[in-house]
Amino acid sequence: MTRNARFRKKRKTAGQKAPVILPGPAPDRPLSDDLDENERLIRDAFRHCADLVVRRLVLGDNTEMLIVYLEGMVEGKALDDNVLKPLLFESPQTFRHVGDLIEKKAVAVSSLKTVNGLTEFIDGILAANAGFLVSGVREGLIAGLTGYQTRSVEEPLTEAGIRGPRDGFTESIRINTTMLRRRIRSTRLKFEPVTFGELTRTDCLLAYIEGLAPDSLLREVRRRLGQIRLEGVLESQYIQEWLEDHPLSPFPQVQDTERPDTVAASLLEGKAAVLVDNTPFALIMPYTLWAGLQAREDYYDRFLFADFLRFVRFTFIFISFLLPSLYVALTTYHPKLLPTNLLMSIAAAREAVPFPALIEALLMELVFEALREAGVRMPRAVGSAVNIVGALVIGQSAVQAGIVSAPMVIVVAATGIASFLIPRQALSASVRLIRFLLLFLAGFLGLYGIAIGVIALTIHLVNLQSFGVPYLYPVAPLVPKGLKDLLIRTPSPRLYRLKRAGSGTDGPESRTPGPEGSRQQTTSGKDAGQP
Amino acid sequence: MSEPGKIGTACRTAAALLALIVLAGCWDRQELNDRALWLATGIDDAGEGNIKVSGQIVIPLNVQAPSSAGSGGKGDPYMVVSQTGTNLGDILQDIQSKLPREVFFGQRRVIFLGEELAKKGLSGILDFTTRLAEASFRTDMYIMKGATANDALQMRGTLEFVSVFSALKKHEQSGGRGETTYLDFLIAAHRDGIVPTLPAAQLFVSDDMKPANYFEITGVAVLDDDLKLAGYLNVDEDRDLLWLLNKLSRIILTVDLEGGNASARFVNLRSSIKPSRNKDGSWHFEITLRGDGSLVENNTGLSVEKKGELEKLERAFEKEAANRMAGTIRKAQETFGLDVFGFGVVVHRRHPREWPALKDRWNEEFRRATFNVRADLNLKRPGLTGKSII
Numbered sequence: 001m002t003r004n005a006r007f008r009k010k011r012k013t014a015g016q017k018a019p020v021i022l023p024g025p026a027p028d029r030p031l032s033d034d035l036d037e038n039e040r041l042i043r044d045a046f047r048h049c050a051d052l053v054v055r056r057l058v059l060g061d062n063t064e065m066l067i068v069y070l071e072g073m074v075e076g077k078a079l080d081d082n083v084l085k086p087l088l089f090e091s092p093q094t095f096r097h098v099g100d101l102i103e104k105k106a107v108a109v110s111s112l113k114t115v116n117g118l119t120e121f122i123d124g125i126l127a128a129n130a131g132f133l134v135s136g137v138r139e140g141l142i143a144g145l146t147g148y149q150t151r152s153v154e155e156p157l158t159e160a161g162i163r164g165p166r167d168g169f170t171e172s173i174r175i176n177t178t179m180l181r182r183r184i185r186s187t188r189l190k191f192e193p194v195t196f197g198e199l200t201r202t203d204c205l206l207a208y209i210e211g212l213a214p215d216s217l218l219r220e221v222r223r224r225l226g227q228i229r230l231e232g233v234l235e236s237q238y239i240q241e242w243l244e245d246h247p248l249s250p251f252p253q254v255q256d257t258e259r260p261d262t263v264a265a266s267l268l269e270g271k272a273a274v275l276v277d278n279t280p281f282a283l284i285m286p287y288t289l290w291a292g293l294q295a296r297e298d299y300y301d302r303f304l305f306a307d308f309l310r311f312v313r314f315t316f317i318f319i320s321f322l323l324p325s326l327y328v329a330l331t332t333y334h335p336k337l338l339p340t341n342l343l344m345s346i347a348a349a350r351e352a353v354p355f356p357a358l359i360e361a362l363l364m365e366l367v368f369e370a371l372r373e374a375g376v377r378m379p380r381a382v383g384s385a386v387n388i389v390g391a392l393v394i395g396q397s398a399v400q401a402g403i404v405s406a407p408m409v410i411v412v413a414a415t416g417i418a419s420f421l422i423p424r425q426a427l428s429a430s431v432r433l434i435r436f437l438l439l440f441l442a443g444f445l446g447l448y449g450i451a452i453g454v455i456a457l458t459i460h461l462v463n464l465q466s467f468g469v470p471y472l473y474p475v476a477p478l479v480p481k482g483l484k485d486l487l488i489r490t491p492s493p494r495l496y497r498l499k500r501a502g503s504g505t506d507g508p509e510s511r512t513p514g515p516e517g518s519r520q521q522t523t524s525g526k527d528a529g530q531p
Numbered sequence: 532m533s534e535p536g537k538i539g540t541a542c543r544t545a546a547a548l549l550a551l552i553v554l555a556g557c558w559d560r561q562e563l564n565d566r567a568l569w570l571a572t573g574i575d576d577a578g579e580g581n582i583k584v585s586g587q588i589v590i591p592l593n594v595q596a597p598s599s600a601g602s603g604g605k606g607d608p609y610m611v612v613s614q615t616g617t618n619l620g621d622i623l624q625d626i627q628s629k630l631p632r633e634v635f636f637g638q639r640r641v642i643f644l645g646e647e648l649a650k651k652g653l654s655g656i657l658d659f660t661t662r663l664a665e666a667s668f669r670t671d672m673y674i675m676k677g678a679t680a681n682d683a684l685q686m687r688g689t690l691e692f693v694s695v696f697s698a699l700k701k702h703e704q705s706g707g708r709g710e711t712t713y714l715d716f717l718i719a720a721h722r723d724g725i726v727p728t729l730p731a732a733q734l735f736v737s738d739d740m741k742p743a744n745y746f747e748i749t750g751v752a753v754l755d756d757d758l759k760l761a762g763y764l765n766v767d768e769d770r771d772l773l774w775l776l777n778k779l780s781r782i783i784l785t786v787d788l789e790g791g792n793a794s795a796r797f798v799n800l801r802s803s804i805k806p807s808r809n810k811d812g813s814w815h816f817e818i819t820l821r822g823d824g825s826l827v828e829n830n831t832g833l834s835v836e837k838k839g840e841l842e843k844l845e846r847a848f849e850k851e852a853a854n855r856m857a858g859t860i861r862k863a864q865e866t867f868g869l870d871v872f873g874f875g876v877v878v879h880r881r882h883p884r885e886w887p888a889l890k891d892r893w894n895e896e897f898r899r900a901t902f903n904v905r906a907d908l909n910l911k912r913p914g915l916t917g918k919s920i921i
Contacts, residue, residue, distance in 0.1 A: 332560050336637030336665060340570065343638060344608075344693075347563045348594035356562050452551070489714070 027115035033134035035064050038118075042068055045122055059087060059134075066133040068121075073128035077149025082108040083130070083143070107132065111144030126201070126490075150175060156258035156280065158425060160304045164300040169280035175201050175276050176282070179260035180207060184267065191275075194225050202233040203277040207263070212270040220467055221272050221285060236276040236283050243285060245273070245465050250433050252426040253466035255284040255291060262296055286467035290475075290486055293317065295423035298489050307488045313421045314487065320428075321435045324365060325442035325450050327411045328357045333446030345407075352402035358443030360404050364412040365436065367394055372416070445527035563591075567632040569694035570609065573680025574656055575645035577615045579618050582656065583647065584622045585613035585681040587695050594692075609693050611684045619659035636666040641695045642666070642713065643673050643680035644729070649752060649760035657758075661717065670713035671699045673732045674752040676763065682734055686746055698746055702730065705748055706780040707773055715778075719737040720758060724875020727754050728772065731763050753867050756894075761867050764859070771859040774820060775802050775872045783827065786847040791830035795848055795910060797822035802876045816874055820852050820904065825912035835913035849906035856904045870897040 001038035032038050039054060046052040055067040065087070069079070086108060088257060115121050116139055125131045132141040153175065158170030169176045177191055192206040206225065208218060221243070228242045236256060244253040257263060258280045263273045266284045274283040298306045331350070335343050353360060371390040378386050395413075398404045415435065422428040434457060441449030464471035474482025484490045573585035579621040593608040612629055616622035627634055642660065644653065660666060675683050683693065691697040692760075703709035712730060717726035731752040735745055751769040753761045764772060773779035785794045826835060826844075833840040863871050875893045879886045890895060 248876075331563050334637075335563065335566065335568075335635060338669060340568075340638050340640060340696075343568065344589055344591065344594050347566075347568060347589065347591040350563050351591045353564065373799075444560075452548070 021224075028119040030116055031118055031121060031133070031138050031140055033136050033138045035066055035133060038133050038140075039066055042116055042122065045118075057084075057087065062135065068125055068129060068133070069130040069145075070125060070128070073148050074145045074298045078145050078147065079130055080527040082145075083132075093367045104121040107141065107143055109143040109145060113144075115140045115142055123201075141196070153179070156388045158295075159257065159259050159423075160261075161295075161297055161300075164296055165259075165261045166258060169260060169275075169282060171278050171280060173205060173275055173277035176260070176280075177205065177207075180264055180267070180275075183260065183264040184209065189267070192222075194274075196228055196230055196239060196276075197233040198229075198231050200232040200234065204233070204239070205275040207267060207275060207282075208271060208272040209267050209270070212268065213272050214270065217270075217272055217286070217467055221274075221506050233276065236274065236281045239274065239276065239470075240283055243283065245467065249460065249464055250430040251289070251461070251464060251471065252292070252424075252430065253285075253287050253464065253471070255287040255424065256281045256426060257284060257424075258282075258439070259296065265296070265299070284471040287471075288466065288469060289427075289461060289471050290473075292424045292427035293422065303491045304491050310487065310489065313423075315419035316421040317431065320415055320422065321414045321438060322450070322454075323411055323418070324361045324435060325438040326447075327408070328361050328439060329442040329446045329450055332357050332443070346405070349405040349407050353405045353408075356443075357408075358439070360408050361411070361439055361443075362436075364404055364408055365415070365439065368412050368416050369432070538878060540816060541822040561633060561635070565632050566635040567630050568638050569634050569636050570693060571641040571643065571698075572639055572660070573613075573643040573645070573683055573684045574619075574648055575679045575681055576648040578653055580617050581617060582619075582622070583613055583615045583679075583681065584619060584626065585611055585684050586626065586634070587611055587684045588634075589693070596882060606663055606859060607687070610693075611681070613681055619656060620644070636663055639666055640710075641671045641673070641698050643675055643683040643698075645678070645679040645681075646760065649674045649729075649754070651759065653754070653758040657717075668717070669710045671702050671708075671710055672712045672716055672729055672848070673698060673748075674729050674760065676731045676733045676749060676752070678734045683732070683746065686734060698732065701746065701748060706782065707748070707769070708778055709772055710776075715816060718725050719873075720754075722876065723886075724870065724877075724879050724893055725873035725892075726761075726869045727758070728752060728764075728871050729754065730769070751870050751871075753863075753869055755867075755869055761869060764862065764871075767855065768859045768862060771856050772871060774800050775804070775818070775856070777801055782822070784824075784848050784851050786844075786851045788831045788844070788847045789833065791832055792828075793826065793831050793833075793844060795824040795826050795844075795846070797848075797908060798822040799823045804874065806874070806878050806881055809901060813901065814874070814878065814896055815901045815903070816877075818856065818904045820856060820906040821908070822852075822906075823909050823911045824848065826910055826914045829914075835910070841910060841913065845908055848910070850910050852906040852908060853904040857902060858908075860902050860904070864898050864900075868894055868898045869895060873904045874900065 012284050029041075032041075035056075039056075043052070043054065049070075051071045051073075053067075053069050053071050057065045057067065067079075113124065115124060119382050121131055121133075121140045121142065124140075126146055128146040129142045130145045132143065150172040151170050153167045153170055156167040159168070166177060169179065181189065186209070188210040190206075190208055190210055192208075194204045194206060196202050196204055204225075206218075206221060212419070224243050225239070228239055230238060230242075233239060240252075240254045240256065241247050246253060255266070263275075263284060267273060271284055271286060274285075276282070294310070295313070298310060300306075301309070331343075332340055332347060338346070350357070356364065371386070371394070374386050374390075375383070395409055398407055399406050419428050419432055419435075422431060434453075438450055438453045441453040443449075445452065461471055462476050470477060473479070474486065562748065568589040568591075569586050570589060571587040573587075575583040575585070577583040587609050588611075589609055590606070591608075593606050612626055614622045614625045614629070616625060644656075648656070673683070683698070686694050686697075693698065699709070701711070707730065708715055716727050716729055719725050729752045730748055731750045732746055733749045735747060748766065748769075750763045750765040751772060752763055755761045770779055770782050772781065779800045781796060781798050782800060783794055783796045785792060798821040800820075802821070803819045805819075807815045807817070809815045829835065829844075831844070833844055835841045835844065860872065861870065870893060875889070875899060878889065878893075
């Protein structure tokens with residue numbers, strides 16, 4: 001584990017200049033029976049918080065009641081209808097116990113919790129609940145009247161698809177769990193709560209299916225989750241880096257997705273998922289390269305067409321990371337290998353280009369990456385301007401002016417399209433990075449450099465693991481039966497039988513990490529790691 | 532695992548990889564703009580022991596008119612440079628000094644040899660072309676009958692936009708050796724029991740084809756053991772030779788039969804040679820020619836729908852093929868006395884113990900040898916009609 005610990009530097013919250021000195025975990029002081037005292041303590045804790053609402057009600061002779069909530073976090077109408085109206089319009093009542101509030105039908109809310117401690121009470125309010133305190137009672141009541149605005153369920157922009165469910169995760173973890181629960185109506189679907197961020201207190205859930213996800217995997221995930229020390233978690237990437245076996249690798253070892261169906265499918269394969277509040281991106285682990293190359297449509301389309309698409313995708317992945325470097329190597333080092341006619345055309349097109357092929361390729365690749373990044377960042381309103389500049393100025397004018405050659409534009413365009421064929425954005429990003437590395441190797445060493453680069457890449461990939469599962473499983477180590485869902489997708493009934501036999505690519509048992517996350521390889525797919 | 536050990540391993544690995552990069556070389560980086568693509572070589576005899584080397588080089592600016600290239604003058608997409616000197620290495624240096632770009636031989640596709648040079652022998656010029664690492668063995672090769680190699684490089688008005696490609700494509704299209712010519716030639720030149728042959732071509736000026744001159748393969752040049760030109764076989768004899776060498780891909784045979792004539796196109800051509808000894812100690816070879824044909828034309832009145840008549844046609848084609856082949860072999864025996872077919876190679880393979888004694892006098896043995904040619908041809912595709920409809 002030393003290897004991982006070395007990389008696990010403490011991550012600062014985005015945008016923060018200096019680390020905030022956190023107050024140590026204060027011992028929870030009990031609530032007082034004096035309402036004034038309680039109010040003073042709460043107001044003190046929430047000082048300078050303009051969104052705090054403290055409402056004092058007189059409920060009869062000596063009974064007073066305090067309603068505390070954060071403005072906008074609580075649904076006002078429900079508070080009025082279910083709490084205030086019954087309290088104010090019923091005859092005066094006395095409460096000796098917060099339970100009385102419910103028994104005497106003063107608070108008509110389904111989600112209720114009684115708390116004793118001040119911190120616990122404040123936490124409840126921070127978590128978008130309304131808090132009730134009654135004079136002379138040492139307990140508080142937290143009522144779930146959550147009413148903040150959430151985005152509605154929409155189709156994810158990052159993972160578009162033709163066939164299949166259109167819903168995507170939202171920023172609200174509660175809505176997200178319903179999407180999973182609706183898909184897997186089983187008590188075996190578990191959501192274990194974890195909270196991260198000493199300041200942000202972000203809710204996270206470890207989701208898995210009991211009996212499908214191997215215990216060793218869950219132990220390891222829990223252990224790594226337990227190691228996380230963060231001040232703030234604003235996105236699942238924050239914890240993703242803590243979860244990965246090799247954070248310095250360009251390849252992601254945890255899958256992220258916005259799609260509830262993707263998460264559900266992974267859970268059914270015996271993987272575990274971590275849902276993080278305030279982000280639609282869920283994390284799935286373990287992850288293999290092949291999982292990154294499979295799109296959900298592989299399973300939603302008819303298998304022949306899905307296999308065809310998979311073939312196209314695999315082909316274009318090679319184009320995506322090899323084409324520019326091959327072009328540079330072949331034209332500058334090995335023009336002998338090209339057919340004469342093609343070489344003559346390329347030579348003709350390159351005739352007026354002032355740059356060496358390597359510089360030309362780097363220039364165009366960088367411009368393409370810049371255009372792509374601009375496309376993400378630009379305001380929608382100026383989108384067409386960027387497109388015009390990109391297509392006309394860089395594509396056409398640069399060729400006409402003789403700054404770059406037309407074949408290079410074709411190579412870069414083909415590479416760009418190819419990189420979009422990788423279904424997972426994170427993996428696509430790794431491939432784009434590696435493309436530049438190979439480009440340099442090709443520019444300085446020709447095909448020999450490409451060979452060195454590819455060998456180094458292979459060595460790296462073979463050594464990668466994700467939660468104990470080799471990154472190239474089931475190709476390296478080779479598990480022949482696992483290949484049935486790798487390059488081609490076997491028709492569903494057959495695949496089902498294979499998975500039941502416990503030897504499918506994504507079969508749950510096959511993903512078993514070694515005990516306590518040791519780096520043992522699961523060489524035999526079926527029962528490795530199982531006691 | 533201890534940290535220092537790991538770092539040490541990493542350092543050692545990195546050092547090894549670095550050495551791999553530096554030691555393996557591959558530093559011959561050259562931009563396309565700095566290379567002169569040399570497509571064809573022509574070598575002529577220049578008298579007084581000198582040779583003249585010509586080369587056809589691509590002018591990329593004239594290859595196409597891509598908008599990027601600006602306003603390139605629309606001339607020929609190639610130019611011819613030539614230089615006289617004592618040997619190729621010497622000449623290439625002079626040629627290089629005439630050109631602003633480094634000559635690149637990797638795309639050399641054709642070598643033309645002048646007839647005069649061939650008569651004096653080719654052994655002097657082969658070393659350089661084979662020693663050059665970047666030059667490809669995938670090269671077509673011609674001996675220009677009655678012309679110089681320089682003339683061949685200058686030819687224009689062919690269908691191909693770079694004229695030497697017409698030579699290459701014509702060769703492939705004729706069912707001959709094509710790109711393996713150079714390699715076959717080198718193998719034959721270094722082997723016992725066969726003398727090398729090279730395709731022979733001529734340049735014509737004629738009204739048959741309108742452009743100024745055109746290029747036609749007119750047979751095969753036979754070289755003797757010293758790689759000197761011994762003579763030529765014509766196109767038909769060239770086909771027979773290639774058939775026997777198992778290099779011919781297609782042939783059209785025409786026979787006269789029953790007052791008419793018929794033609795068939797044969798593919799899947801193959802041959803087998805079986806050597807044996809005659810009573811007088813000379814060699815005898817049983818040659819079997821095989822092929823599958825499709826009937827192209829039938830003016831004989833025979834109906835190919837009837838088995839007996841179809842077989843009659845087949846017999847006629849077989850007889851024609853066998854007679855042709857026998858005639859070609861006889862010509863090689865009597866005119867040149869050189870084993871261009873590689874019968875010696877067959878003997879060497881079948882009787883390896885006897886070969887060392889035969890090696891040096893094989894051409895005499897070849898002259899004494901007897902042959903029996905048998906053809907086994909099948910007409911598999913009689914065409915759309917049965918008996919000729921007219």
